[in-house]
Amino acid sequence: xxxxxxDAFDLxxxxxxxxxxxxxxxxxxxxxxxxxxxxxLRDSLSKSRQALQAELGASxxxxxxxxxxxxxxxxxxxxxxxxxxxxxxxxxxxAEVEAGAVPRGDPVRERLVxxxxxxxxxxxxxxxxxxxxxxxMIAGVNGTxxxxxxxxxxxxxxxxxxxxxxxxxxxxxxxxxxxxxxQWAERAGAEIVRGSPGGDPGAVVFDAIAAAxxxxxxxVVADTAGRLHTHxxxxxxxxxxxxxxxKRLEGAPHESLIxxxxxxxxxxxxxxxxxxxxxxxxxxVLTKLDGTAKGxxxxxxxxxxxxxxxxxxxxEGLDDLRPFDPREFATALLAE
Amino acid sequence: MFDQLSDxxxxxxxxxxxxxxxxxxxxxxxxREIRLALLEADVNFKVVKQFTSQVRERCLGAGVLDSLNxxxxxxxxxxxxxxxxxxxxxxxxxxxxxxxxxxxxxxxQGSGKTTACAKLAKLLAGQGKSAALVACDTQRPAAxxxxxxxxxxxxxxxxxxxxxxxxxxxxxxxxxxxxxAGxxxLIVDTAGRLHIDxxxxxxxxxxxxxxKPHxxxxxxxxxxxxxxxxxxxxxxxRVxxxxxLLTKLDGDARGxxALSVKAVTGKPILxxxxxxxxxxxxxxxxxxMAGRILGMGDVxxxxxxxxxxxxxxxxxxxxxxxRRQEFTLEDFLQQMRQVRRxxxxxxxxxxxxGMGRAVKQLRQADLDDRELDRLEAIILSMTPAERARPQLxxxxxxxxxxxxxxxxxxxxxxxxxxxxxxRKLMAQLAKGKLPDPQQLGLG
Numbered sequence: 001x002x003x004x005x006x007d008a009f010d011l012x013x014x015x016x017x018x019x020x021x022x023x024x025x026x027x028x029x030x031x032x033x034x035x036x037x038x039x040x041l042r043d044s045l046s047k048s049r050q051a052l053q054a055e056l057g058a059s060x061x062x063x064x065x066x067x068x069x070x071x072x073x074x075x076x077x078x079x080x081x082x083x084x085x086x087x088x089x090x091x092x093x094x095a096e097v098e099a100g101a102v103p104r105g106d107p108v109r110e111r112l113v114x115x116x117x118x119x120x121x122x123x124x125x126x127x128x129x130x131x132x133x134x135x136x137m138i139a140g141v142n143g144t145x146x147x148x149x150x151x152x153x154x155x156x157x158x159x160x161x162x163x164x165x166x167x168x169x170x171x172x173x174x175x176x177x178x179x180x181x182x183q184w185a186e187r188a189g190a191e192i193v194r195g196s197p198g199g200d201p202g203a204v205v206f207d208a209i210a211a212a213x214x215x216x217x218x219x220v221v222a223d224t225a226g227r228l229h230t231h232x233x234x235x236x237x238x239x240x241x242x243x244x245x246x247k248r249l250e251g252a253p254h255e256s257l258i259x260x261x262x263x264x265x266x267x268x269x270x271x272x273x274x275x276x277x278x279x280x281x282x283x284x285v286l287t288k289l290d291g292t293a294k295g296x297x298x299x300x301x302x303x304x305x306x307x308x309x310x311x312x313x314x315x316e317g318l319d320d321l322r323p324f325d326p327r328e329f330a331t332a333l334l335a336e
Numbered sequence: 337m338f339d340q341l342s343d344x345x346x347x348x349x350x351x352x353x354x355x356x357x358x359x360x361x362x363x364x365x366x367x368r369e370i371r372l373a374l375l376e377a378d379v380n381f382k383v384v385k386q387f388t389s390q391v392r393e394r395c396l397g398a399g400v401l402d403s404l405n406x407x408x409x410x411x412x413x414x415x416x417x418x419x420x421x422x423x424x425x426x427x428x429x430x431x432x433x434x435x436x437x438x439x440x441x442x443x444x445q446g447s448g449k450t451t452a453c454a455k456l457a458k459l460l461a462g463q464g465k466s467a468a469l470v471a472c473d474t475q476r477p478a479a480x481x482x483x484x485x486x487x488x489x490x491x492x493x494x495x496x497x498x499x500x501x502x503x504x505x506x507x508x509x510x511x512x513x514x515x516x517a518g519x520x521x522l523i524v525d526t527a528g529r530l531h532i533d534x535x536x537x538x539x540x541x542x543x544x545x546x547x548k549p550h551x552x553x554x555x556x557x558x559x560x561x562x563x564x565x566x567x568x569x570x571x572x573x574r575v576x577x578x579x580x581l582l583t584k585l586d587g588d589a590r591g592x593x594a595l596s597v598k599a600v601t602g603k604p605i606l607x608x609x610x611x612x613x614x615x616x617x618x619x620x621x622x623x624x625m626a627g628r629i630l631g632m633g634d635v636x637x638x639x640x641x642x643x644x645x646x647x648x649x650x651x652x653x654x655x656x657x658x659r660r661q662e663f664t665l666e667d668f669l670q671q672m673r674q675v676r677r678x679x680x681x682x683x684x685x686x687x688x689x690g691m692g693r694a695v696k697q698l699r700q701a702d703l704d705d706r707e708l709d710r711l712e713a714i715i716l717s718m719t720p721a722e723r724a725r726p727q728l729x730x731x732x733x734x735x736x737x738x739x740x741x742x743x744x745x746x747x748x749x750x751x752x753x754x755x756x757x758x759r760k761l762m763a764q765l766a767k768g769k770l771p772d773p774q775q776l777g778l779g
Contacts, residue, residue, distance in 0.1 A: 074381055080561035083375045142584065142612075143446025143557065175485030176478040183477035228587040261446060265378030265561025267589035288445065291530045293563035316445075316475070 005160035008310070008323030012130025061108040069094060072112070079333045081296035082266050085303050089115050109334070116330035120299045125283060125308040128254050129163070133212035135220045135245055135252035137205075139238060139279060140259035141271055142226030145287035147177060149259055149313055150223050151184025152321035158189055163218040165190040168208035170201035170241060173225035181223050187318060191217065201225065201237070202244035209248045222253070229274030242279045255282045257310065262288045262295030272301045286324070287313035294333050348407070358406060363395045366410045377590030377629050380565045383599045391417050411630065418626035422595060423604050427579060430550045436468075436514040436522045438547050442540055442575060443555035444567060445528030448583035450479060452555050452609060453525045454486035455617035456581070459607075460521055461491060467521035470510035471496040472503040472543065475527035475536075483525050490614050493519065503527070504542045511547050524549065531570030544575050552577040553606065556593060558585045564593035565600045572601045579606035582620060586611045590629050598622070658762045665723040668755060669715045672708060713741035714751050726752045 060068045069090065076086040093112055096102050102111045128134070136153070138146050150167055157163040167185050169192060171177035178194050185192040193208035195201070205222045212220045224241060227234035245252040258275045260268050275281055286298045286309050298309045309324040348365045358366075367388045374384045394413050431437045439456065441449050450473070457467035469487045471494060473479035480496050487494035495510035507524050514522040524547060529536035544552065554568065554577040571577055582594050585608045594605050605620040654671075657663045715723060717740030722728050729737070729752055738745045 077375060077381050078562045080378075080563070083372050141559070141587065143448055145446060174482070175489075176482035179481045180476070180478035228584060230586065230588050261557075261559075263444065263557070263560050263563050263567070265559060265564075265589070265593065266376055267378070267559040267587065268561075270588055271559075288530075291444070291563065292532060292566045293561065297561065 005156060005323060008126055009161060010126040010128045010130050011161065011163075012132075062105050064097065064104055064108065075334060076296065079294040079296035079335075080265055080268075080300075081333070082269070082300040085119065085300040088303070089119060113327065113330045113334065116299065116333055117326040119303040120309060120324075120329055121302070121326035125310060127283070127310050129157075129161075129219055131249075131251055131254050133166075133209065133217055133220050133249070134254045135205075135209060135222065135249060136255040136257065137222045137224065137242065137245065137253035137279065138257055138259060138285070139224050139275055139281075140226060141228050142174075144226065144259040144261040144264075145313055146226060146259045147171065147180050147184065147223055148316065149285050149287060149311075149321065150181065150221050151188055152313065152318055153311070154185065154190040154221055155188035155318045156321055157219055157221075164216075165219045165221060166208050166212050166215075166217050167192050168205050168220055168222040169194040170204040170208075171223045171225040172197055172199045172201050172204065177223070177225065190221075191215075202241045205241055205245050206248050209245060209252060213249070229271045235274060235278040238275075239278045253279075255310075256280060257283050257285050258307075259285045259287055260295070260298060260301070262286055262298075263291065263293040264295075264297050266297065266300075268297035269300050269304060272305055272307055276305060276307065281307055283308050283310040285309075285311045285313065290314045290320070294335070295329075296333055298329075299333070358395055358409070360396060362406070363392055363410075366395065366407075367392050370410075370414055373630070374592060377592035378559075378561045378564070378596075379592035379629070380562055380596035380600070382565070383596045386599075387417065387421065415626050415630060418595070418629060419622070421599055422622035422625050423598050427604050427606060429606070430578070431465075431521075432550050436511065436519050437465075437551070438511065438522050438524065438549040440524045440526070440544060440547065440549035440552045440575070441555060441581075442526050442552065442571060442577065443528060444530065444557070445476075447528065447555045447557045448609065449473075449528060449555045450482050450525055451486060451612075451614075452553075452581050452583060452607075452617070453483065453523045454490040454492065455609060455614050456523055456553075456607070457487070457492035457521075458490040458614050459617050465520040466493075466518075467523055468493040468495060468510075468514050468517070468519040469523050469525060470494070470507060470514075471525055472507050473525055473527040474499040474501070474503050474506070479525075479527070486614065492523075493517070503539060504546055507543045508546045522547075531567045531574075537570070537574045541574050551579070553579055553581045554597075554603070555581045555583060556597060558582050558591040558593065558608075559587060559589040560593040562596075565596050568597040568601045568603070572603065577603060579604050581605075581607040581609065581617075583609040585609060586616070591625065592629055594625055595629060658759075661759055661763045663759050663762065665715050665718065665726055665755060666720065668758075669712065669723070672712065710741070710743055710747070711751060714738075714743055714748055717741040726755060 060071055073086050073090050076090070077083060089112075093102070093108070093115055096111065097104070097108060102108055127136070129136075138150055140146050154165045154167055157165050165188070167181060167190050169178045169181045171181070172195050178197065182192055182194070191211070193204060193211050195204040195207075201224060205220075208220045208222065211217070222241070222245070224238060225234075227238065229235060242253060242256065256279045258272055258281050260271065264271070272281065272284065284298055284301060284307055286295045289295055289312050301307050302309060309329070312322050312324050312329075314320045314322060348369055370391065371384055371388050374387065375381065379387070391414055394417065395410055429437070429439070441453055443449050453469050457469060460467040469483055469492050471480040471483045473483070480499060484494050484496065495513050497506045497509065503526065510524070511522060524543065526540060526543065527536065529540065531537065552575055554571050556564065556568070560567070568580075580594065580597055580603060582591065582605050585591060597603065598605065605622060605625070608618050608620045610616045610618060654663075654667065657667060714737060717737045718729070722733065722737075729748070734745050734748045737748050741748075
């Protein structure tokens with residue numbers, strides 16, 4: 001079962017308000033159902049399955065010879081899970097099967113899904129919005145979909161959870177990034193605090209938190225410029241943005257999420273590691289899952305760095321952001 | 337990890353030297369390491385399989401050359417095969433005989449198309465061609481604004497008609513404008529699209545039909561994983577692109593996707609983007625990518641970059657000095673200053689063979705360009721004699737240098753030690769030998 005928005009967020013002692021104040025701002029008439037989404041996911045995944053000819057037929061789990069194990073590994077590697085995490089998961093499964101703990105056939109597949117889901121799950125970690133205002137910082141390398149994610153997140157926070165949102169346009173570097181966020185904020189019905197192009201991103205976040213406090217706004221979502229994790233000066237700048245937030249409001253940012261593009265390969269692990277060092281990440285948003293890429297690198301990130309996926313992006317529409325469901329994700333990885 | 341592929345191969349094959357020939361078992365052990373390394377570099381699984389079986393054939397029974405140890409021998413074969421697969425000589429853009437040359441830019445969302453358009457315009461301007469841009473991304477919010485801004489920064493004219501019109505019509509209109517204005521090149525920026533998005537892929541095919549581009553470039557993020565082959569195949573089928581522009585190579589991704597795309601579609605990589613600044617776009621050299629994928633550095637690019645910033649005479653002097661191990665700290669200082677003119681430290685060091693590990697250490701030590709200021713300060717605090725003969729530097733001189741440069745004795749020590757290692761490495765390279773990491777203490 002796909003998790004609901006309410007399950008995916010920790011709103012603390014905030015009263016469960018009704019959906020209010022969403023009449024402004026455009027957007028789809030109603031939220032798409034979870035099953036519809038995952039049908040789309042699976043549809044697209046089945047295309048990649050065909051392309052890669054790595055489908056794991058039922059007979060594979062009956063025979064379980066050396067070739068079968070190799071095929072299972074192959075499927076995971078083709079999903080960008082990475083050789084190391086793949087070897088760990090498959091090794092564990094193989095040991096359990098050999099010990100007779102798992103009977104051959106379907107139970108093996110079931111157990112594989114379970115193991116993958118466990119590896120991807122950070123104990124059902126929720127997005128912590130219990131503080132008031134809660135500050136969410138969004139970071140990542142260039143082109144992963146940070147600004148788009150923020151637009152969708154702001155819309156969902158208002159629509160699904162009835163929260164008021166300020167977005168902070170702290171990507172002062174990329175040309176037209178502020179204009180892009182402005183358009184999203186308008187669609188989402190969120191307020192925006194902006195600086196000037198080339199300005200200090202820390203100051204924008206500072207102002208946004210101040211504005212949220214004085215106006216009693218629930219959540220601040222901060223956009224930051226995309227940066228390659230190998231540029232130490234840019235990573236230091238990001239760390240500074242975080243420090244400025246913490247100085248303005250104790251405990252902020254309450255969530256620091258890295259946006260990882262599902263098409264990313266093994267470099268995603270290095271990205272997550274570097275960003276975690278710089279800004280103490282609390283989780284991952286996995287975007288672009290509507291293509292044929294399966295985002296297996298998120299599994300490696302969760303299992304090696306303990307960073308759970310919290311949200312997934314499945315398109316460019318306002319409602320194309322979802323709470324992460326480890327089981328659905330694991331099932332999709334095997335492209336059934 | 338990949339950085340240690342060379343080391344691991346040497347370890348795996350350490351017993352082989354005595355026999356002088358690689359046996360099937362040796363080769364299989366080596367192939368396992370190579371397979372893992374290539375997967376780590378995001379080379380597509382299928383391509384890896386095919387590749388390792390090819391390399392295996394060549395390695396079997398291959399004699400171990402006198403100058404190389406068995407590990408190096410295998411690395412050499414892998415390197416050659418990779419270079420072969422990456423595609424021999426690099427191709428140039430096709431230019432129109434008359435009227436504007438049309439270059440269509442396509443790719444997934446977030447691969448870096450808009451920035452690439454401006455960089456390409458700037459690169460072409462440097463070759464004396466006036467390039468204009470047209471904004472056909474009507475999907476992403478503010479994409480037109482972004483192209484206007486980067487176009488202005490690149491000194492390129494930007495044609496746009498907002499986001500309400502059909503991109504196909506905008507492209508056709510812009511082509512008319514470019515003809516009238518006498519632009520040499522028209523670069524068409526398009527919306528990012530998923531290769532499975534039927535509607536948008538059809539739109540791209542329509543733009544192609546109307547504008548008849550001379551070159552179609554697929555923009556590919558060098559961090560892309562296994563899915564790169566699916567993307568490239570789909571774009572090849574729908575718009576039959578001519579080549580790839582590889583972006584974000586200034587990161588630490590090995591870029592195995594480039595290899596996969598070449599292997600699967602046969603399309604060459606034409607350009608590589610190596611930084612956020614608009615002049616950081618280069619012609620791609622396929623034979624050099626092999627070294628990067630293998631973590632073996634890129635001597636050719638380094639030499640070429642050095643040539644760009646130094647004159648011929650200087651380069652010859654330097655080469656002689658390097659061969660004879662007469663390279664001094666004074667030369668090092670000059671080089672460092674030239675190197676800094678080439679770009680940020682990480683970019684340049686990454687190009688040097690055997691420096692893969694060093695770059696990582698530098699990163700761990702949080703060494704960035706500011707650190708170079710410190711190195712400069714240390715060398716500037718030395719006497720000319722000390723710069724020429726670092727072995728003169730004893731305890732009291734070290735203290736003086738540390739004080740003079742505002743650093744520590746340890747920092748001075750480290751610089752002198754690393755300089756010694758580097759001098760050996762460079763001499764070896766100049767003599768055409770692969771560096772032996774163990775000997776250098778880097779391994």
